Amino acid sequence: MQIFNTSEKTTDIIQALLKDGGVIVKHQAPDELIDNVKAEFRAAFDREGHLFENDFNGYKTLRLSGILGLSRSAAELIAHPLVKDVADNILKRHxxxxxxxxxxxxxxxxxxxxxxxxxxxxxxxxxxxxxxFQIAAMWALDDFTLENGATRVVPGSQDLREIEDVKASDITQAVMPKGSVLLYLGSTIHGGGANNSQAARSGLITTYSLGWLRQEENQYLTIPRKTVDSYPENIRRLLGYQSHGENLGVFPGDPDGNWYES
Ligand SMILES: O=C(O)CCC(=O)C(=O)O
Structure with a gap:
């Protein structure tokens, strides 16, 4: 899996992502933004992070959903220009x-x-x-290291190989400094890593899915409407407040005017 720096061309990043199924782009968000996101998550992690414990998520892992209802700063990561460019290129083909x-x-x-x-x-x-069907962006809110559970990724596994066939030697880890982003395809095999360090490892994963698919997390019922309305149009659109073409998910007030004339 290739590691890019800020200065590199988006087309090269996209090419690497499509080839390997995942790519790391370092230093995409300043420390101050990452610290704000972490601070805005803290109380919710402590209050409800444990509610997501299960065999898949783990029992020593805190999680939060409904992110844009919890952290306004997170919107800057979710709608980050690089992520948008990559998603535009890969998803808008379909x-x-x-x-x-x-x-x-x-x-x-x-x-x-x-x-x-x-x-x-x-x-x-x-x-x-x-x-x-989708791509994902995992933002490192802490330095991701081999010891603290940097996301495990199987490069090339968008070839749809059986997950059972993955060998330990096929797996790499997304070691990256805080403020970096791991981009991976929906078809890429991956998973969180074991945390053998003394400190927590925080990240924010957002998936972006084709506009004609059902969203994994129902944003309409998760984020209060008042909060949605307080965001700018690009965020409202990402949450789903836009129709797909003229016929899917139309509603009064659709920003592209896809609603019946009265
Ligand atoms: O925490 C991670 O590094 C990855 C988590 C993940 O892939 C998931 O929960 O779907």
Whole structure:
């Protein structure tokens, strides 16, 4: 998996992502922004982060959903220009617009084991050859290291190999400094890493899915409407407040005017 720096061309980043199924781009968000996001998550992590514990998420991992209802600063990561450029390029090959599939803050605590390897898009019941249903952006809110559970990724696994066939030697880890982003395809096998350090490892993963697919996390019922309305149009669109073309998900007030004339 290739590692890029800020200065490199987006087309090269996209090419690497499509080739390897994942790519790291370092130093995309300033420390101050990352610290604000972390501060805005803190109380919610402490209050409700444990509610997501299960065999898949782990029992020493805190999680949060409904991110844009919890942190306004997170909007800057979710709608980051690089992520948008990459999503535009990969997803708009197959749709007119895309939306947030899910957005999840994840704090892996010391003592957590490896998460089960998985593909994010496996919950869609069919595949269409050569169509990526979604991409994901995992922001490092702390330095991601081998010891603290940097996301495990299987480069090339967008070839749809069986997850059971993955060998330890196929797995790499997204070691990256705080403020960097790991981009990966919905079809790429990955999972959280074991945290063998003494400190928590926090990240924010957002998936972006084709506009004609059902969103993984129902943003309409998760984020209060008043909060949605307080965001600018690009964020409202990402949350799903836009129709897909003239016929899917139309509603009064659609920003593209896809509603019946009265
Ligand atoms: O925490 C991580 O590094 C990855 C988590 C993940 O892939 C997931 O929960 O779907």
């Amino acid at each position: 749709c007119e617009c895309y939306r947030i599939g899910s957005s999840t803050a994840i704090e892996i605590l010391p003592g957590e084991a490896d998460q089960v390897l998985h593909r994010d898009d496996d919950f869609y019941p069919i595949r269409i050859p050569d169509v990526e």
